[in-house]
Amino acid sequence: MxxxxxxxxxxxxxxxxxxxxxxxxxxxxxxxxxxxxxxRDFFKxxxxxxxxxxxxxxxxxxxxxxxxxxxxxxxxxxxxNNKKTDSQIIQLMVxxxxxxxxxxxxxxxxxxxxxxxxxxxx
Numbered sequence: 001m002x003x004x005x006x007x008x009x010x011x012x013x014x015x016x017x018x019x020x021x022x023x024x025x026x027x028x029x030x031x032x033x034x035x036x037x038x039x040r041d042f043f044k045x046x047x048x049x050x051x052x053x054x055x056x057x058x059x060x061x062x063x064x065x066x067x068x069x070x071x072x073x074x075x076x077x078x079x080x081n082n083k084k085t086d087s088q089i090i091q092l093m094v095x096x097x098x099x100x101x102x103x104x105x106x107x108x109x110x111x112x113x114x115x116x117x118x119x120x121x122x
Contacts, residue, residue, distance in 0.1 A: 010036070010107060010108045011036050011038060011108075012030060012035050012036065012037045012038070012105060012106065012107050013037075013038045013039075013040065013105070013106040014026065014027050014030070014037050014038070014039050014040070014103050014104070014105050014106075015040050015042045015047075015055070015102065015103060015104040015105075015106075016039060016040070016041060016042070016102055016103040016104075017041060017042070017043050017097075017102055017103075018041045018043070018044075020102055020103070022102070022103065022114070022115055023102055023103040026103050026105065026115075026116050027039060027103070030105075042097050042100065042102075043097050043098075046094060046097060047093075047094055047097070047100075048094065049087075049090055049091060049094050052090055052093060052094055052100070053087075053090055055104060055106070055111065056090065058106070058111045059104075059111045059113055061113070062086065063086045063089040063090050063093065064084075064086075064089055066093070066100060066101050066113060067079065067089065067093070067099050067100075067101065068098065068099055068100065068101050068102070071096070071098040071099050072098070073092075073096040073098055073099055074099060077092065077096075079092075079099075101113050101114050102114070103116070
């Protein structure tokens with residue numbers, strides 16, 4: 001007889017940057033809610049192009065909507081005026097993880113990006 005999964009919290013994956021204040025707030029808020037949070041600092045453990053492509057698809061956004069415009073590489077690469085294809089943008093995001101909007105929170109059925117109201121993750 002198998003045990004029922006009653007009361008089992010779904011796993012949440014948080015892709016973040018350890019020094020990012022927004023990431024810290026989101027993660028500690030989820031942990032306060034007793035969520036089972038698996039953390040991955042994508043600066044220390046970078047995304048592959050395939051992984052990032054899959055995550056972006058899950059958000060329903062375009063790669064260009066996932067770019068942090070405040071990152072210094074955004075200005076250095078002149079991304080505002082320099083039109084790139086989706087795959088070029090993803091390759092730049094993998095090469096320069098500071099361009100990726102964060103945190104990225106994956107729940108069982110949704111993906112949240114950026115500043116998140118932790119109540120909606122439940």
